[in-house]
Amino acid sequence: MSTTVSTPDGTRDQVGTVVRVSGPVLEVAGLPACRLYDVVRVGVQALPGEVIRLDGALATVQVFEDTSGLRSGDPVTGTGGPLSIELGPGLLGTVFDGTQRPLAALSAEHGIYIPRGADLPGLDRARTWEFVPSVVAGGRVEAGDELGTVQETAALRHRVLVPPGVRGVVEHVVEGSRRVDEVIARVQGHDVQMLQRWAIRRPRPVRGHQALRRPLLTGQRVLDGLFPIALGGAGIIPGGFGTGKTVLEQAIAKHAEADVVVYVGCGERGNELTEVLEEFPQLSDPRTGRPLMERTVLVANTSNMPVAAREASVYLGITMAEYYRDQGLHAVLLADSTSRWGEALREVSGRLGEIPAEDGYPAYLATRLAAFYERAGLVDCLGSTPRRGSVTVVGAVSPAGGDFSEPVTQNSLRVAGCFWALDASLARSRHFPSINWTRSYTSYRLGEWFDEHVAEDWSRLSAWAVRTLQEEGSLLEVVSLLGVEAVAPPQRVTLRVGRMLREDYLQQSSFDPVDASCPPRKQIAMLQLVKAAEDAMTAAVTAGRPVADVVAHPALRTVAAARGWPTDETLERHLDEAVAALHAALTTDEEEQG
């Protein structure tokens, strides 16, 4: 059996035997030459596994497949390298499992179930790409330089780069139709293919990191308007079940202003992934007009797939995102849910008999989470010509019992810049996205960018909205104890404005074709309208009109209609008319009464 596996040094050092099987974890005797995180093949089916501990004569291996049927004495062969994936044109539009097996190809071969030991390469070997060289033989290149391009999708020109670690004179370069595993250039004695391999646990190298000053626009009002995330930043969405994590992640996947979206369904529901698979090809990318699937890579590790592959899936996702970042693109990684990954760590740690830290999670949970989120960033890419790319990471967290004090939430919080706290009581009253405005925050300072590029009053109004919502929250507590009559007229106006902000501005339906994505221009227009409503109410109250009549004025209901406004040249006209109508309605009534 061991003959089927290529061992670089071809020695007996790479052969061992199983001595213990406990769930997904094995103990293996032998394998003296293997290193931590080396990939091994186990048993007659050559099931892939990864070395996670070395102790004396024993190696501990986590297996990426169901281990049923393995016995003490079964052969184990080392492959001599860590878990690596294939990078190159053809990733976009593909659905992979946690160890980068292409699921469509797997289904074509094996039917509706995923059998054990099924093995297929990540990139399609039969497909050819039209390679257009950008260099000529004799030129000098360094790692990260563009050798040529292929049109990966109608909208995306894929840069084929000199792989990290390679530099020197281009001895030879081809042009025309090639498969990913054919040599397209020879650089200083190295044959370069379009296909590159990269070990998923190792971040891909960059020249340097940039300060985060630009937002990643998501089209979600509560995110962009109140708690924006930076391009190259990291955010987490913690929430109990049913609070809308997946819908929000999917909304970002659909509407974020990114070149490439990598969506990792980590330990999640099969039916939900299918929904993405069926829906994304039908939707179009607002920026290019092409099917959304063409900018998307999906990693589908459903909750019933092997637990070790779940752990691998998040690294697979971020490595692919980094690969596109290196080409000077803006990639977004969405991980739903990072808690499943944490639990995979806990499960394996428990099987190893490690001393548990908080809630049974291993003590290295914080380190792993930090290392993962730190792979986000806005970077100067490798290569002699300046190029900037980014990876923005948004991780959903599923805290046990909806309690945010648990370790995965808390440790993610320390490294992520945005905290979008989902709230069960908001979800229950069908306030979506159910992001709690008092608990959520962003640490990115992006107000300047919005003031400069969208509207000069952006950060002022955004701060006003947060403040008003806070005030409304405290007032509602008073009202709940003493009744609404107990608060003074200006505060009743604040209550009405708070309600408008909640119901007409923050709530956004992912299922409404117009409202699903809201561009910044429209966001600010809506906020300006609410502010105008506040000014009109305040004016009416100051002029002596009974506050109960003012806050119950039917004209205020028109604010909700702003959601349906088109974002085109008529937007400003809509806003001006609505503001004028509000003022007129509130003041005219007053005159009639007076």
Next chain:
Amino acid sequence: MTTTDTRARARDAVAAAPVGILPTIEMRDVRRVAGPLLLVEGADSLAFGEVVTVVTDDGSERDGQVLEVDRSRAVVQVLGGTEGIGRANVAVRARFRAAVTGVGTDVLGRVLDGAGRPRDGRPEPTAEAYRPVNGLPLNPVARIHPDQFIETGFSAIDGLNTLVRGQKLPVFTAAGLPAAEVAARIATQARVPGESDEVVVVFAAMGVTRREADFFRDQFAASASGHRNVLLLNLANDPTIERLFTPRVALTLAEYLAFEKHLHVLVILTDVTAYCEALREIAAAREEMPGRRGYPGYMYTDLASLFERAGRVHGSTGSLTQLSVLTMPDGDITHPIPDLTGYITEGQVVLSRDMAGRGVDPPFDVLPSLSRLMNAGVGEGRTRADHRGLADQLYACYARGVEVRRLVSIVGESGLTAEDRRILAFAGRFEEEFVGQGEARRTITQTLDLGWELLSEFEPGELGRVGAEHVARHHRTTARSQP
């Protein structure tokens, strides 16, 4: 050397004859008997996950499964309990196969025990094929997103938390609430409007009482489709460990019927809590590191390996829908069992003692209830165009009503505005009439119309969640005022 040969021979034998004639290897060196587990020495021919036969000297046989292999030792869990087993009077016989179960249409109309053996005194059902009970993960690419509306007859489900074919939707209940009745009514009354396709019910009882088991048996016998059901019963006094197999056997059977025999299968698993307790019992017997409340760290993975076995797939016209009953210990929805379940299933329907106490029958608590697949199953061409907006509006109004009710309990009714009073009255009628439908079965049209009747207490302008065209069409006052 000899073990390797035996193993090779055994493998060849397995390849040649899947079940039946196999070499006999017996291991007698049992070192430890603890709870449901045996520790066997000299067991290097056993593989992880394999089934074995445990034979005692009096000739009685029990099934067992290998939970761990460690060098020449193996840990075997014994189905059917370990009473009467000593270190000297027992042998473990290798069978060289994974835990499989026979599947086929012959099981329909039968009553089986928790491990899939006949419990009705009739012969073993004919197996058309043998399948490993653990199943294999469905390829997400091969799935079809569920979007066919199932009418259960309950307004709280059909109207607000719509169930679709291929969904997994548990009923979260508390001790003493009529979850069994709700599950049985869904099983016997569920239909897809405009279709006459039969629904096959695979009912797996895990640790239920005899009374409950009898109740289900009677319900199914009384319904028209009695012969199209199969019951797997692991009762409260049956061996705990068998409980871990019951849902797996049921789902293996259901997958076969749904994806290979093109039937619409509804699997009812009850009670998930009893299953999880069995899981904890085994984990404790293995001296594993306990997780939250003593449940093992892999409980999420284990539950997922059950609940994910639902859906629709390309190449089959059948479907597998799961409805599990889960008794929340002390009615606590944050307990690890409902918590982990909620993260895997596509929503949940909650029954609460609070509602029961208020006289709402059936006591659905709609606020924490949710169906994640509802959007795909409702709307024009499936239920009605106004369904989504109406459901959102009912939810929003009821949530406000509950909030006002809480206020009233603090400050009394005197401080209420007219609007508050209307919303409070709405919440009362909503619980009494919409949710508390008693024994009646409602069609989706009746459910939606009733929703509109309740909402007609509000001005059309207050109904911001529903499209204006639907308000114009269905709102009572608006509809009346039209010429």
